[in-house]
Amino acid sequence: MSAAPATIGWFARHELTLAWREWVAMMTGGRRTRGIGIAIFLAIVVVLLHLLAFGLILPWIQSGIAMDKSTLVMITGGGLLFWTVMLSQALESVTRVYYARSDLDLILSSPASSQRLFAVRTGSVALSTIVLTGLLASPLINVLAVFDSPKWLTAYGVLIALGALSTAIAVAITMALFRVVGPKRTRLIAQIVAAVVGAGFIIGIQAAAILYYGSFSRFSVFQSADVIAAAPAIGNALWLPAEAAMGDIGALVVCLIIGLGALALTIGLSASSYGRLAISAAGLSHVRSLRKQTNRPFRAASQHHVLRVKEWRLLQRDPWLLSQTLMQILYLLPPALLLWINFGNDAGAYVVVVPVLVMAAGQLAGGLAWLAISGEDAHDLVVTAPVSARAVLVAKIQAVLAVIAVIMAPLLVLLLIASPRMALVTAVCVALSAGSATAIQLWFRVVARRSMFRRRQVASRAATLSEAFVSIMWAGTGALLASGSWLFIAPAVLALLILGFAKLISPKRA
Amino acid sequence: MTLPALAISNLSKSFDRKVVNDLELTVRAGEFYALLGPNGAGKTTILRMVAGLLQPDAGDISIFGIDARKDPIAAKRIVAWVSDEPMVYDRLTPLEYLEFVAGLWQIDARTAEAKANELIDWLGLRPHANELCGGFSKGMLQKVALAGALVHDPRLIILDEPLTGLDAGSARQVKDVLLGKVRDGVTVIMTTHILEVAERMAERIGVIAHGRLIAEGTLAELRTRLGKESSLEDIFLDLVAEGTEAA
Numbered sequence: 001m002s003a004a005p006a007t008i009g010w011f012a013r014h015e016l017t018l019a020w021r022e023w024v025a026m027m028t029g030g031r032r033t034r035g036i037g038i039a040i041f042l043a044i045v046v047v048l049l050h051l052l053a054f055g056l057i058l059p060w061i062q063s064g065i066a067m068d069k070s071t072l073v074m075i076t077g078g079g080l081l082f083w084t085v086m087l088s089q090a091l092e093s094v095t096r097v098y099y100a101r102s103d104l105d106l107i108l109s110s111p112a113s114s115q116r117l118f119a120v121r122t123g124s125v126a127l128s129t130i131v132l133t134g135l136l137a138s139p140l141i142n143v144l145a146v147f148d149s150p151k152w153l154t155a156y157g158v159l160i161a162l163g164a165l166s167t168a169i170a171v172a173i174t175m176a177l178f179r180v181v182g183p184k185r186t187r188l189i190a191q192i193v194a195a196v197v198g199a200g201f202i203i204g205i206q207a208a209a210i211l212y213y214g215s216f217s218r219f220s221v222f223q224s225a226d227v228i229a230a231a232p233a234i235g236n237a238l239w240l241p242a243e244a245a246m247g248d249i250g251a252l253v254v255c256l257i258i259g260l261g262a263l264a265l266t267i268g269l270s271a272s273s274y275g276r277l278a279i280s281a282a283g284l285s286h287v288r289s290l291r292k293q294t295n296r297p298f299r300a301a302s303q304h305h306v307l308r309v310k311e312w313r314l315l316q317r318d319p320w321l322l323s324q325t326l327m328q329i330l331y332l333l334p335p336a337l338l339l340w341i342n343f344g345n346d347a348g349a350y351v352v353v354v355p356v357l358v359m360a361a362g363q364l365a366g367g368l369a370w371l372a373i374s375g376e377d378a379h380d381l382v383v384t385a386p387v388s389a390r391a392v393l394v395a396k397i398q399a400v401l402a403v404i405a406v407i408m409a410p411l412l413v414l415l416l417i418a419s420p421r422m423a424l425v426t427a428v429c430v431a432l433s434a435g436s437a438t439a440i441q442l443w444f445r446v447v448a449r450r451s452m453f454r455r456r457q458v459a460s461r462a463a464t465l466s467e468a469f470v471s472i473m474w475a476g477t478g479a480l481l482a483s484g485s486w487l488f489i490a491p492a493v494l495a496l497l498i499l500g501f502a503k504l505i506s507p508k509r510a
Numbered sequence: 511m512t513l514p515a516l517a518i519s520n521l522s523k524s525f526d527r528k529v530v531n532d533l534e535l536t537v538r539a540g541e542f543y544a545l546l547g548p549n550g551a552g553k554t555t556i557l558r559m560v561a562g563l564l565q566p567d568a569g570d571i572s573i574f575g576i577d578a579r580k581d582p583i584a585a586k587r588i589v590a591w592v593s594d595e596p597m598v599y600d601r602l603t604p605l606e607y608l609e610f611v612a613g614l615w616q617i618d619a620r621t622a623e624a625k626a627n628e629l630i631d632w633l634g635l636r637p638h639a640n641e642l643c644g645g646f647s648k649g650m651l652q653k654v655a656l657a658g659a660l661v662h663d664p665r666l667i668i669l670d671e672p673l674t675g676l677d678a679g680s681a682r683q684v685k686d687v688l689l690g691k692v693r694d695g696v697t698v699i700m701t702t703h704i705l706e707v708a709e710r711m712a713e714r715i716g717v718i719a720h721g722r723l724i725a726e727g728t729l730a731e732l733r734t735r736l737g738k739e740s741s742l743e744d745i746f747l748d749l750v751a752e753g754t755e756a757a
Contacts, residue, residue, distance in 0.1 A: 298609045298623040306613025310602070317601040317642070378597035381658065384561045385614035386586040450600075 006112035011120040019124065046139075053139035054147070061148050067246055070228050075242040083162050086133045088198030090163075090170035093125040095190040098174065098183075098274075099281050114275035119267050122171060126263055130163030151247025158245045158252065161259030168262035175270050175277075183280040303387045307395035308402070311372045315403065318371070318450070350415075350422045350482040355475035357411060357426050362433035362471030365404050367453075369441035372396040375450035397438055404434045422482060429478035436470045436499055443506035466502035470495050513575040515539045515666050515697035516560060521569030523721075529555045531721035533569070537699055537714075539665075542692045544712035545701045548750050552721040553701040557668050560699075561591040573666060587615065590659035594671035596651035597658075600644030604635050604654045607643065608661050615662035622661060629657040633683060649680030656684060660691070667691065669700040673707060685711060709742040717749045725749045 003009030065071060097118070107117055137159060144152040173193065177186040232238050244252035301309070373396050376382060382392055408430050416423035444463035473495035480488035516537040523530040529552045537543045547553045558564040560571055562582050571578040571585075578585035598607060605626060612622030630639050633653040638646065643654055652672065659667060667688070673681045688698050689711060702708055708715055709729060717725040717732075725732060732745050740748075 298612060298619040298626070300619040301613055303614055303616060306610055310599070310610050313606065314599060314601050377599050380561075380563060380591060380593055381597040381611065382614070383563050384586055384589065384591040385611075386583045386616075387614055388583065 006110075006116065008116050008120055011112075011117055012123070015120055015124050019128075049139040050143060053143045057140065057143050058147070061144070065144075065148055065246075067234075067243065069231060069234060071246075072234065072239045072242045073228050073231050075245055076239060079158070079162070079241055079245065082133055082137055082159075083166065084197055085136075086129050086163055086166040087169060088194045089132060090125055090129045090166040091173060091190055091194035091197065093128065094122070094167065094170040094174050095187050095194075097121045097125060098178075098278050099187050104278060108275055108278060114278070115271035118271045118274035122167060122263070122267050122270075125170070126164050126167035129166055130160055133163065134159050149247065152245070154247050154249065154252050155245035158241050158255055161244075161252075161255040162241065164259035164263040168259075168266040171266045171270055175273070178277055178280075183277065187281075303385075303391060304395040304398070307382075307387075307392060308399040311396060311399035312403070314450070315368065315371065315399075350419065350425075351479050353415075354422065354426050354429065354478040354482040357408065358429040358433045358475040358478040359471050361404055361408055361430040362437045362467070362474060364407065365400060365434035366437035366441060366467045366471075368400045368403055369397070369438040371450055371453060372400050373438075373441050373445045374448050375453060376447070377449055379447050393442065397442070400438055401434060404430070425478060425481045429474050429481070432477075432495070433471050433474040436474065436495065437467050439499065440467045440470065440502050443503055462502065462505055466498055470498050470502075473498065512539050514572070515541070515574060516699065517570075517572040518556070518560070519570045521556070521559065521571065522567045523552075523555055523559060523564065524567055529721050530559070530566075533721065533723060535716065535723055535726075537697060539574070539697055540692065540695045541697060541713045542688070542711055543697070543699045544708035544715045545699060545718060546705065546708055546715060546746055547701075547718035551718045553718050554670050555721075556718070557591075557670050557699065557701060561589060561668055562586055563591070587662075588665040590662070590664035590667045592652075592655055592659045592667065592669045592672050594674040596648070596655035598643045598646075598651050598654050601642055603640050603642055604630060604657065605639050607654060608657055611658040611661050617662050625661050625663070626657070629660055633657055633687065648675045649677055652676060652684065653680065656687060660687070664696065666697045666699070669698065671701055671703065673702060673704060705742045705746055715742070717746060719750050719754060724752065 003013060108114055134156065137155070141152055141155045144155075174186065174190055177189055181189055240251045241255055244255045373393065383389070408427075412423055412427055412430075415426055440463050473491040476491035477488045477495065480491065514536050516535070518533055518535040521530055521533040521535075522528065531552075533552075533556060535556075545553050545556070555564060559566045560573070560578065562578065562585065566579070573585045573589060576585045576588075599610075602610065608626035608629070609622065612619070612626065617625070630636050633656065635650070635653060635657065638650065643651060646654065652675075656672070669688070672684060676684065685707070688700070692698055700708075700712075714726065714728055715732065716723055725735065727735070729742060729745075732742075732749070733739060736745055736748055
């Protein structure tokens, strides 16, 4: 039986159909055989994650899990980590509800109620947030449910409550931003807030762990006697989600009422303004962005130089890049702090610092390289210019690597003062990681618009996976080199093998 | 003897089927040449091969005597390409864009700046010269792209459906600019679906069907060939039907 047109049920069915087809297309690329392969791959990943969760949780189960203060602190802290990821994800998705055009113009120009559409789309944000975080948390929950007590299955209910609450807060933040900064800046600020929220809590915990314990384990904070002593007594409302996760049905009901109630209330309060705000966001393509008038004369420069300057100018004016770079820099703060604390004594801190820097360089280089090499908005112009294709690529690679060098330079200088050997190890591994990520983007280059950046992983999963694995291998090489172990050869060889394999499977060019 | 602006011989290109089929085409220096044909006839593929955006499977392309396949860089120096989708960066201003194009073509900075300012004024872009192109309408973007094509003073301008999506005012401005360039001795080759534009602007018209040139000449010559006084639209439809039957 199908719902009457333009009702909430009808919109929900429409959204579900589109979301399902999008997901299938993304996973299979339109080929059924690939779908079977992906299903097998996912099954293996699920099994591995459960094994990993089993290994992590087994000692805790064996020592006996009681609903005491230390357990509640541990679960609440861990839950807070998941919740920040949920909130970050929800914020990112809610802005898309207002800004993504696709079929919005069609629906808003129809006599259908925009309030119903908003309710359905906000509901789908909550659902996707819950599913995504649920996938991450499910190995832990399932292992606890099987090996400790089935009561742990109520943790899924807590995830639903937290997902609904995150979406409600995300809608409230977005609405507040619309009011305070207007539709032109809301998306950018919401993206930055999402990045900071997503990274902020993890970074804060790491920083606390480093400052108080000198280690890099974020969980050590939750187990410390000081934190447990300072935490509120059992029975406090703060522990409700943890108690609910451990099987307390009463606490679960309260959590669900708070989460789902907050979501329903926000939808009710915001839905009436959705059509107006979405239309104001749509008008942005016609809002002109005025640059400061300059009388700077044209400069004589080589073709390489004009290509590099163009790339830097576009990167500098890219709001996505701004938020991503900010996030990468935030992630670099804890290792910088660790460096600062361990300054002057060789306490093994480098084993942590070096791989973090190497990973960050690889990830940032991969993103920048895609934007510079594949995301060429004026592809025809550059190809029809009297400059060789090789010269264009060389200039773009130089532009990317120069940006990485500028971001990494302050940390390398700090390392150089602390330990010249470590600075050399880091510089070499950062160069290898950034160079490898750039090379992979070069081999898998496509003709795309910069606005397609969000979908770059979908365009080539082989490139995305190779890039990630190579960065991990170079990070491992850096860590082992920093610890003085000859075993560094193993990840280095693996990185080279992955690079060779990526080159082998990359599309052939005429 | 003056070299032709474009001389194509035995040009072929296949994708899943043969799109361009042993094409022979010559465009004289300083003329306005319109290339017509139904959808999928191969017009864009031909022009993209001339501009160096596609590699031909076989055949020769000579631009003012330069072998475009052997020395593409030399050929590109004197050619400008404008497509129906304006090739402009959202986050550059028109002036920054023109400085970038001038840099790619290695035009002297002072000459390029003067030329860029002249084009900005000529195309009515002065009030928007310091705005990012991201907020521009299609017509304004096409004008910026056209300014980019003209800033390096090309001898041959190739345009693929340049008037698609433009309002009457912008379309008139683009047409005036192109006619002005032809008066200055520049060669213009343009594909268009707007037959009235070809009828009014082009000195010679080439009709493409199934990757071959099935007819060519002035409007009067095409009328003579069909033996009747008709509009270009009627002539075009007759020729395409004839070409389809022959294929």
